[in-house]
Amino acid sequence: MYKLIVRPILFLLDPEKVHHLTFSLIRFFGKIGLTGLVRSFYVFEHENLEREVFGLKFKNPVGLAAGFDKDAKLYNELSDFGFGFVEIGTLTPKPQDGNPKKRLFRLKADQAIINRMGFNNSGVFDAVERLKKKHKVLIGGNIGKNKITPNDEATKDYLICFDALFPHVDYFVVNVSSPNTPGLRELQDKEPLTALLKELKKENKKIAIKGTGNKEKPILLKIAPDLTNDQLLDIIKIVEDTKIDGIIATNTTIGRENLKSSLFITEEKGGLSGKPLKTRSTEVIRFLSEKSNKAFPIIGVGGIHSAEDAIEKLEAGADLIQLYTGFIYEGPALIKRINKALLAKI
Secondary structure, eight states: OIIIIIHHHHTTSOHHHHHHHHHHHHHHHHHTTOHHHHHHHHOOOOGGGOEEETTEEESSSEEEOTTSSTTSSSHHHHHTTTOSEEEEEEEOSSOBOOSOSOOEEEEGGGTEEEEOOOSOBSOHHHHHHHHTSOOSSEEEEEEOOOTTSOGGGHHHHHHHHHHHHTTTOSEEEEEOOOTTSTTGGGGGSHHHHHHHHHHHHHHHHHHHHHSTTOOOOOEEEEEOTTOOHHHHHHHHHHHHHHTOOEEEEOOOBSOOTTOOSOHHHHTSOSEEEEGGGHHHHHHHHHHHHHHTTSOSOEEEESSOOSHHHHHHHHHHTOSEEEESHHHHHHOTHHHHHHHHHHHHHO
16 A cells, blocks of 8 residues: 555655655654554564564664654554664754755656755754664664764764763664764775774763663664775774664765666765665675674665665674665665565575
8 A cells, every 4th residue: 555555645746745744744743642553463473573683672674763763752663564673863952954855856757765864853852862762673772973073073963962962762873974064974995984983982981880770871883885895894993893783785876877767866965765775785894794604693774665775784794684675765664674585594
């Protein structure tokens, strides 16, 4: 029904307006008590789908990637579609509007999206207020820096977000790979990235020691698909040196190869997600897994539009997967299809 009726209607509207409309509808369903009905359609649970990764127990390996619920407004409601975990953010210390509109574009012929949102969010402290309510699902906190913060002061921004979110999220994701904040990807270079991650590890330990019953929270790094093999080898070394807990592979790409959509759309600046990213994302996952001898967990994301795509990521070396663009194009039933296919393979 989603692909035949709902999606064609939604795709007549501006993508960013559709996002806000969808949020309003999901919130409305929750308020009028339709949560149980939604769960009956979409949630598929089985003990054999459970995964223990970086010390956390996930109900299933299918998560929602960062960017969909930036401000932690609907993480519980979104879990009712069957996600095993939800990643909020990217959050920055201060609220920011992001880049000027229009900044979100559908590439229907490619089943893809280009976005140049620019870390638009209401700020980490605003999100924290919403995160104080009980969580029905594991929550990841994706953190970044404000656009106005120079790179040599970026660590301060990440630490502010880390400290504020620490009591309220189950794991952290350090985002230095978005192409939509000027200069951000320079933080992926070996020296600044190692320094940033070491500071976050120190802060992690400090908070855990200071708090009663606190344990260190897993810290993951989200990387771009556009890194060379040499840069990926650097990433493996950085994980080893800093002892962070894992990698999310991958963020959106600045590449535009082999697209079917018109140049009018494909030449828009921003990060490309969706089906065109599938192969490269899987290549990065396989490279990291093989070259590191599976030394750390990997969350695979990029171009997952079917159960077969999800299985491909997991067989390449991912421990968990995340959806974003596939969730938009295929609808919420995709989560259940993936989990059923995974159970059938066990």
